[in-house]
Amino acid sequence: MSGTLVVAEHLNGRLRDVTRELVTAAQELPRPVSVAVIAADPTALADLVDLEGVDEVVAVSAGGDEFENDVYQDALEALIGERQPEVVVLGFTVNSMGYAPAVAAKLGLGFASDVFGFSIEAGRVVARRAFYGAKVHAEVELPAGVPAVLLLRPTVWAPAEAAGGATRSDLAVTTRAPRARHVRFVEAPVGDVDITAADFLLSIGRGIGDKENIERFLRLAEKMGATLSVSRPIVDSGWMPSARQVGQSGKTVKPKVYLAFGISGAVQHLAGMKASGTIIAVNTDPEAAIFGVAHYGAVVDLFDVADELEKLY
Amino acid sequence: MKVVVCVKQVAVLGDEVEFTDDETDVDPDYVERALNEWDVTAVEEALRVKESLSESESEVVAVSVGDDEAEEALRRCLAMGADRAIRLESAGVADPLTVARALASVVAKENPDLVLCGVQSSDSVQAATGVMLAELLDLARVAVVIKLEYDVASRRASVHRELEGGLLDVVEVDLPALLTIQTGINEPRYATLRAIKQAREKEIEVVGLPAGGPGAYRVRRMYVPERGAGAELLGDDAVAVAVRIAELVKGRLS
Numbered sequence: 001m002s003g004t005l006v007v008a009e010h011l012n013g014r015l016r017d018v019t020r021e022l023v024t025a026a027q028e029l030p031r032p033v034s035v036a037v038i039a040a041d042p043t044a045l046a047d048l049v050d051l052e053g054v055d056e057v058v059a060v061s062a063g064g065d066e067f068e069n070d071v072y073q074d075a076l077e078a079l080i081g082e083r084q085p086e087v088v089v090l091g092f093t094v095n096s097m098g099y100a101p102a103v104a105a106k107l108g109l110g111f112a113s114d115v116f117g118f119s120i121e122a123g124r125v126v127a128r129r130a131f132y133g134a135k136v137h138a139e140v141e142l143p144a145g146v147p148a149v150l151l152l153r154p155t156v157w158a159p160a161e162a163a164g165g166a167t168r169s170d171l172a173v174t175t176r177a178p179r180a181r182h183v184r185f186v187e188a189p190v191g192d193v194d195i196t197a198a199d200f201l202l203s204i205g206r207g208i209g210d211k212e213n214i215e216r217f218l219r220l221a222e223k224m225g226a227t228l229s230v231s232r233p234i235v236d237s238g239w240m241p242s243a244r245q246v247g248q249s250g251k252t253v254k255p256k257v258y259l260a261f262g263i264s265g266a267v268q269h270l271a272g273m274k275a276s277g278t279i280i281a282v283n284t285d286p287e288a289a290i291f292g293v294a295h296y297g298a299v300v301d302l303f304d305v306a307d308e309l310e311k312l313y
Numbered sequence: 314m315k316v317v318v319c320v321k322q323v324a325v326l327g328d329e330v331e332f333t334d335d336e337t338d339v340d341p342d343y344v345e346r347a348l349n350e351w352d353v354t355a356v357e358e359a360l361r362v363k364e365s366l367s368e369s370e371s372e373v374v375a376v377s378v379g380d381d382e383a384e385e386a387l388r389r390c391l392a393m394g395a396d397r398a399i400r401l402e403s404a405g406v407a408d409p410l411t412v413a414r415a416l417a418s419v420v421a422k423e424n425p426d427l428v429l430c431g432v433q434s435s436d437s438v439q440a441a442t443g444v445m446l447a448e449l450l451d452l453a454r455v456a457v458v459i460k461l462e463y464d465v466a467s468r469r470a471s472v473h474r475e476l477e478g479g480l481l482d483v484v485e486v487d488l489p490a491l492l493t494i495q496t497g498i499n500e501p502r503y504a505t506l507r508a509i510k511q512a513r514e515k516e517i518e519v520v521g522l523p524a525g526g527p528g529a530y531r532v533r534r535m536y537v538p539e540r541g542a543g544a545e546l547l548g549d550d551a552v553a554v555a556v557r558i559a560e561l562v563k564g565r566l567s
Contacts, residue, residue: 011476011480016477069454070453094456094474094476094477097432097456097457097493098455098456098474100444101409101439101441101442101444101445101448102445102447102454104529105413105448105449108526108527110529111408111409111410111439111441111529111530112439112529113438113439113440113441114438114439126533130538131437131438132324132325132344132436133436135537136535136536137535137536137538138337138533138535139532139533139534140532140533141530141531141532142529142530143529143531151440179453179487179490180453180454180455180484180485180486180487182482182483183484185480185481185482185483186483188481189479199566200562200566225566232496236496238500245479249477249478249479250479251478251479256566259558267438277565278561280547280558280562281544282558292543292544295544295545296544296546296557296558297543297544297545297546298549298554299549301551304551305555308552308554308555308556309555309558309559312556313559
């Protein structure tokens with residue numbers, strides 16, 4: 001076993017941002033870095049992954065133009081069989097969730113996901129990840145003697161810059177007829193407001209408790225000159241449309257001010273707003289993960305603060 | 314159509330944390346237990362499949378790996394409307410591959426048409442157990458499903474896979490299949506008091522764990538993360554907090 005293998009992610013013929021982050025993350029280990037691109041015709045994408053720190057680009061011709069989990073599984077198994085990498089890094093993304101755990105289960109590999117740090121200690125891969133609602137962190141040790149598959153948390157590492165100079169190789173893989181087949185993409189519905197364009201977002205989460213409270217926060221946002229955005233539970237409950245959702249499965253926002261009421265700060269939410277200029281969080285749980293990225297915080301009842309803000313505007 | 318739903322009684326941490334003596338897990342005294350939110354959604358989806366078919370044609374079986382307390386999760390599934398429940402006896406927390414192996418031993422015998430799991434558990438967030446289980450059972454699978462339509466006659470389902478940014482991938486999948494279910498696909502029902510009472514009387518089949526292989530990982534050390542500089546606290550008086558927020562907003566937007 002040797003080297004680090006990165007699996008590139010792409011969609012509609014474009015490289016996804018997480019791929020550049022994976023290449024930067026791979027530099028954590030003093031090992032040669034290979035990046036595999038899996039596509040029907042990987043030639044054009046192979047040029048795009050020739051990034052700083054990449055030693056080799058492997059173009060894997062397999063499957064169709066878009067992701068299908070059986071195809072990616074067969075291709076990754078072939079890559080691992082041929083290359084015997086010490087570590088395989090992929091994004092902690094919906095695509096990876098569809099096949100990487102299957103590869104690990106089939107080949108009996110080490111596996112950990114939502115990883116935000118990793119190293120090799122005494123021949124074992126050690127990954128750092130969170131448990132219990134991100135309130136505690138842990139070091140997990142992956143089994144020795146087999147490749148370790150790590151799904152890395154997006155937006156932790158800076159994207160690698162373009163370079164050019166990696167060696168190129170090709171791998172032809174025969175894959176099975178996929179049992180789950182891509183048909184088409186459906187774009188997320190466009191809403192009446194564009195939360196990505198707002199300078200000031202007033203964002204509400206599960207802590208507001210009841211659907212009846214949506215209306216008052218819409219009013220408060222209007223009074224304060226803010227746009228109302230929400231976290232996932234509010235959309236899941238059907239209280240607000242998904243166009244207002246901040247987070248990995250919603251929108252990535254970067255307003256000047258992000259004022260969060262009753263948002264605990266799931267990892268997927270934080271990934272969508274942590275680049276905001278000033279983050280102010282109001283939450284009754286002092287251990288809420290959002291205080292880890294907030295610049296200002298208040299552990300106080302959000303309705304009391306909302307009442308007072310209404311008086312001030 | 315037989316639908317198996319795999320569920321987990323997750324651990325929810327309160328404000329305070331203490332670790333076990335070997336520092337590899339949280340002290341059980343500091344957690345509360347609850348049925349994983351994603352799994353509640355998966356159970357609801359399974360019940361909707363069942364209810365779209367006639368009584369004799371369909372069955373929903375809930376399966377969980379865990380200790381006595383995991384039976385609470387299974388009782389909730391029964392109260393919601395699951396027909397049977399099976400618990401694989403296991404103490405303590407395990408990695409997703411170990412859990413998937415355990416589930417496979419029971420689910421294989423059920424020979425289901427559809428296996429539904431939550432996308433992830435709130436306490437471990439691996440998003441891996443379902444897809445590992447699919448592999449061990451050699452089932453077609455789709456992860457992170459936000460819409461499910463199926464056709465019994467053609468043995469196929471059409472599902473929406475929810476990608477980052479809310480983009481949907483329409484996927485056609487052959488049955489039998491395993492799907493991991495994303496929250497938001499439905500609004501889970503509440504069990505009636507009567508159903509909760511009846512579920513208490515129902516028998517939960519308990520089976521032993523199969524012999525396992527090596528796990529996907531081993532927790533070496535668990536710790537409370539450094540918060541760094543952290544947020545500057547605005548105090549705990551709502552009036553003062555509101556005044557400071559108004560000042561901050563004004564300052565940053567000017």
